[in-house]
Amino acid sequence: MVSTVIPQLARQHRNAAQMPTSRHTVTHPRARELADLLVDTDSAAALALIQELQASDTLLPLYASLFEPAARVLGYLWHQDDCSEFDVTLGLCRLQRAMHLLSPPGIRTLSHLPCAAVLVAPEPGEGHSFVAALDSKVLRQAGWFPHCEYPADDQNLQDLVAATWFDVLDLSFSPAFSRGHHLPDLAGTIVKARYASRNPALMVVVAGRAFAENTSTALAVGANLATTSSLGVDRLIIRLLQSANAEAVRH
Numbered sequence: 001m002v003s004t005v006i007p008q009l010a011r012q013h014r015n016a017a018q019m020p021t022s023r024h025t026v027t028h029p030r031a032r033e034l035a036d037l038l039v040d041t042d043s044a045a046a047l048a049l050i051q052e053l054q055a056s057d058t059l060l061p062l063y064a065s066l067f068e069p070a071a072r073v074l075g076y077l078w079h080q081d082d083c084s085e086f087d088v089t090l091g092l093c094r095l096q097r098a099m100h101l102l103s104p105p106g107i108r109t110l111s112h113l114p115c116a117a118v119l120v121a122p123e124p125g126e127g128h129s130f131v132a133a134l135d136s137k138v139l140r141q142a143g144w145f146p147h148c149e150y151p152a153d154d155q156n157l158q159d160l161v162a163a164t165w166f167d168v169l170d171l172s173f174s175p176a177f178s179r180g181h182h183l184p185d186l187a188g189t190i191v192k193a194r195y196a197s198r199n200p201a202l203m204v205v206v207a208g209r210a211f212a213e214n215t216s217t218a219l220a221v222g223a224n225l226a227t228t229s230s231l232g233v234d235r236l237i238i239r240l241l242q243s244a245n246a247e248a249v250r251h
Contacts, residue, residue: 028053028066035073038091039083046091050098059102060141063134064231067095068175071130072209075176088176092130099137116167116237118146119160123171123186124153126179131172131207134230142234146170154189158196165198168237171223173208180210187221194222203240205233 028034030053037046053062074091077083083091118139122132129150136148147164151157161169171186173179190204204223211217211226218226225240227233 027069028062031066031069032073034066034070035077035091038070038074038094039077039087043094046094047098047101050102054102059099060138060231063099063138064229067099067134068212068229071095071175072212075174075178075209078176089127092128092174092176096130096133099134103137103141115144116241117165118144118168118170118237119164119166120146120148120170121151121157121160121172123173123182123189124151124157125182125185126173128174128176131175131230132170134175135170135172135207135227135233138230138233144234154192157189158192161193161197161199161202163198166202167199167241168203168205169193169197170205170207170233170237172206173210175209175212178210178213179208183210183217183221190222201244203237203244205237205240207233 030049034046034049037049040046050062050066053066071092074083074088078085078088120132120136120139122129132148132150136146139146147160147166149157149160151160169190171189173182173186186206193204194202203225205225205227206218206221206223207227207230212228215226215228218224224244225236227236
């Protein structure tokens with residue numbers, strides 16, 4: 001199944017890489033401007049724009065309307081040969097730094113939802129950790145205590161899930177590149193993580209541009225759910241766990 005579905009999805013993602021935005025997200029009108037500034041030589045210009053926009057909106061909604069679309073536009077600029085892969089990586093680092101600088105320290109929103117034990121990590125070998133950092137930030141602001149790691153390889157990830165009980169593993173790809181050719185690697189990572197996990201019913205959530213543009217890819221790689229945005233990831237995880245628990249009760 002995976003061997004036949006993943007190549008088709010990979011081709012779809014290569015075509016989708018030409019598109020600057022995702023249909024799932026309402027994009028801020030200045031997202032393209034921010035993307036251009038993120039790869040500009042003046043590193044302060046992008047931060048200044050975010051600060052300006054933050055004055056008229058709270059930071060959390062800007063994650064979905066501004067940060068994530070700008071990250072996808074970086075991939076579009078690379079595809080059009082308007083910037084290098086290094087520029088994309090630098091732009092994502094600047095975006096991640098802005099997120100940390102502008103987030104109020106130590107402030108959490110008391111969630112009315114129960115909290116799950118979540119391990120947030122980029123796919124081993126993924127050089128872009130922005131989605132993992134963003135998911136972790138959103139969960140923390142919702143009052144959760146996610147465990148965020150950056151495993152160097154599959155064995156490192158297996159050691160993490162074997163040592164500590166986690167309800168959910170949140171794995172992510174690049175927000176800028178589709179990474180279609182890495183989908184088979186991700187499928188293998190998920191199989192190994194589940195086998196090593198202390199939790200025999202470990203749920204796996206996947207995120208990144210590949211899944212924002214085509215959520216059906218989640219099933220092809222063996223995940224339970226794909227998110228189209230970090231905003232509201234806490235609610236999606238709870239719904240996933242509630243659905244799994246209801247299914248277990250029925251059987």
